[in-house]
Amino acid sequence: MFPYTPEVLTSTMAAFNTATLPLAVVAFALMLGSLLLAAFPRPGSGLLIGGILAAGWVWTAVGWHFGPFAGINFAGPVYGIFFLLQAGLILWLVLWRGRVAFPRGIDGYRAVGGRLALLALIGIPAITPLVGGDVAGMRVAGMAPGPTAVLTIGLLLMARDRRGRWAAVWLAVIPLLWCLAAGVTAWLMTVPEDMALPVLGLGGFALLIVKARRVERGGDSERAAP
Amino acid sequence: MMTDEATRRGFLRGAGTAGLALGLGGASVSLGGAHAQDREAIRRHAIPATGERIPAIGMGTWITFNVGEDAAMRRARADVLARFLAEGGGMVDSSPMYGSSEAVVGDCLDRLEDTGGLFSATKVWTPVLTSGPDQMAESRRLWGLDRFDLMQVHNLVDWEEHLETLQQDKAEGRVRYIGVTTSHGRRHGELEEIMRGQPIDFVQLTYNIVDREAEDRLLPLAAERGIAVIANRPYRRKALIEAFQGKPLPDWAEAEAGARNWPEFLLKFIIGHPALTCAIPATTRVEHMAENMGALHGPLPDARTRARMAAYVEAL
Numbered sequence A: 001m002f003p004y005t006p007e008v009l010t011s012t013m014a015a016f017n018t019a020t021l022p023l024a025v026v027a028f029a030l031m032l033g034s035l036l037l038a039a040f041p042r043p044g045s046g047l048l049i050g051g052i053l054a055a056g057w058v059w060t061a062v063g064w065h066f067g068p069f070a071g072i073n074f075a076g077p078v079y080g081i082f083f084l085l086q087a088g089l090i091l092w093l094v095l096w097r098g099r100v101a102f103p104r105g106i107d108g109y110r111a112v113g114g115r116l117a118l119l120a121l122i123g124i125p126a127i128t129p130l131v132g133g134d135v136a137g138m139r140v141a142g143m144a145p146g147p148t149a150v151l152t153i154g155l156l157l158m159a160r161d162r163r164g165r166w167a168a169v170w171l172a173v174i175p176l177l178w179c180l181a182a183g184v185t186a187w188l189m190t191v192p193e194d195m196a197l198p199v200l201g202l203g204g205f206a207l208l209i210v211k212a213r214r215v216e217r218g219g220d221s222e223r224a225a226p
Numbered sequence B: 001m002m003t004d005e006a007t008r009r010g011f012l013r014g015a016g017t018a019g020l021a022l023g024l025g026g027a028s029v030s031l032g033g034a035h036a037q038d039r040e041a042i043r044r045h046a047i048p049a050t051g052e053r054i055p056a057i058g059m060g061t062w063i064t065f066n067v068g069e070d071a072a073m074r075r076a077r078a079d080v081l082a083r084f085l086a087e088g089g090g091m092v093d094s095s096p097m098y099g100s101s102e103a104v105v106g107d108c109l110d111r112l113e114d115t116g117g118l119f120s121a122t123k124v125w126t127p128v129l130t131s132g133p134d135q136m137a138e139s140r141r142l143w144g145l146d147r148f149d150l151m152q153v154h155n156l157v158d159w160e161e162h163l164e165t166l167q168q169d170k171a172e173g174r175v176r177y178i179g180v181t182t183s184h185g186r187r188h189g190e191l192e193e194i195m196r197g198q199p200i201d202f203v204q205l206t207y208n209i210v211d212r213e214a215e216d217r218l219l220p221l222a223a224e225r226g227i228a229v230i231a232n233r234p235y236r237r238k239a240l241i242e243a244f245q246g247k248p249l250p251d252w253a254e255a256e257a258g259a260r261n262w263p264e265f266l267l268k269f270i271i272g273h274p275a276l277t278c279a280i281p282a283t284t285r286v287e288h289m290a291e292n293m294g295a296l297h298g299p300l301p302d303a304r305t306r307a308r309m310a311a312y313v314e315a316l
Ligand SMILES: NC(=O)c1ccc[n+]([C@@H]2O[C@H](COP(=O)([O-])OP(=O)(O)OC[C@H]3O[C@@H](n4cnc5c(N)ncnc54)[C@H](OP(=O)(O)O)[C@@H]3O)[C@@H](O)[C@H]2O)c1
Pocket: B059, B060, B061, B062, B063, B064, B093, B094, B154, B155, B181, B182, B183, B184, B204, B231, B232, B233, B234, B235, B236, B237, B238, B241, B263, B280, B281, B282, B283, B284, B285, B287, B288, B289, B291, B292
């Protein structure tokens, strides 16, 4: 049982986007920047991407979950805590331990990851106006939880674990959980923006596991690394 | 007046046209809003603890009033509340668990000229790290009231602790009646214990034409103990309306049950139970509110007709 309607959710998101303008634009630019950095990596890309992603998770927690979302859903702060935890994980594993790097070149995982990230950046926000919702209520990565989670999984698919272990998979657990939770809610309540999240999240997560296992065995992805 | 709203802005402002309730035995006369000229008798039921009579149809706010900051939706809800009060409605039930509902109710009350008939009912709900007294103070602030007519422990959460506070609040005038709530047929055993052992004025539970477990023990117990009963989920959150809307009402519905449409049929079944004080359907729409308030008029079904109503619905 959810205490609000999809209409109220979009209206609350619209109020959040509008009240924090130009943050939605800045968030979009930063998140797009992170995708470009992942696609065309330079020295230090990993750190920058980690910093941008962590900032997105912190802002989604503080700005959205503890903010207007908590106003319509008492569970908002609980989700917020998980989002802060994810930001902490990113800071720890990506920035502090330097475990995640972005290789040059293209392989299947990076191609899928890039597409997932594009879906998060452009596809998910486009759903709101496409289904007749208020443009201001678009779900923007770095502001709204769904696209932030999908973008994170996409970028992780584009990354390489420096020690060939499972850091990327661990970093995708909370995003996956969000995709599942929001997806179930979306199907029960008919929230079109979040309906594809379970498929995107599960698909991305499964690929991350396959990739991690292959890398562990010294497979293709590792060879594609710089 | 049923509620002490001395500090509510606009109280005196609207007093001239207020839904003025004059207790006249079984049914009372409401001179209010849209029906001011009609002077229609509306159905009131007594709160056993005091004999005070309140309109037998109230209003819920779960989901329906949780509209956040949306200005257009807030205006629309103010229209719903205005219609409710104008039709002689009294009890508005909310909870801190309902997101922005309390804030929206307070905002809507502020927009109305006349809130004289309001019977304010909310809840205390403290899942984690929340202080009951602080939460209740916040609810008073959100509604713009000095005191609530009814404060309930939501879903029996921390009820031992809260009932102590509520008794003290009642003694000190921060609330007039106290009670506990549950729903979906949950924790009826514990509810029964509370009803037997605690000095509560109200109990709120799920009761409708298909969810009737309460009839076995809880409703008779409420009657025996002199506890007022609020029925929540009267439409099973719209499921009953959706299930029956396209189906014909029985041809005896109006003559025997006083019901001209499905909402009246479903609500009259509930408030026709002798232990029932009030049913609290929630709606976002003025026309639905008008339909619901229709159940305050005309005769109520007796026990035999109620059994017939339940059997009819079961056969559908
Ligand atoms: N544990 C607790 O304390 C507890 C638990 C549950 C409920 N409650 C209280 O009880 C209240 C009522 O329960 P509820 O809100 O769950 O469900 P409900 O009142 O049984 O059903 C509400 C639904 O019925 C529809 N409706 C109302 N009047 C209608 C009409 N005349 N024609 C067609 N549809 C109509 C509304 O849709 P429209 O908006 O389209 O009219 C709304 O979706 C709650 O709001 C809450 O205050 C308390």
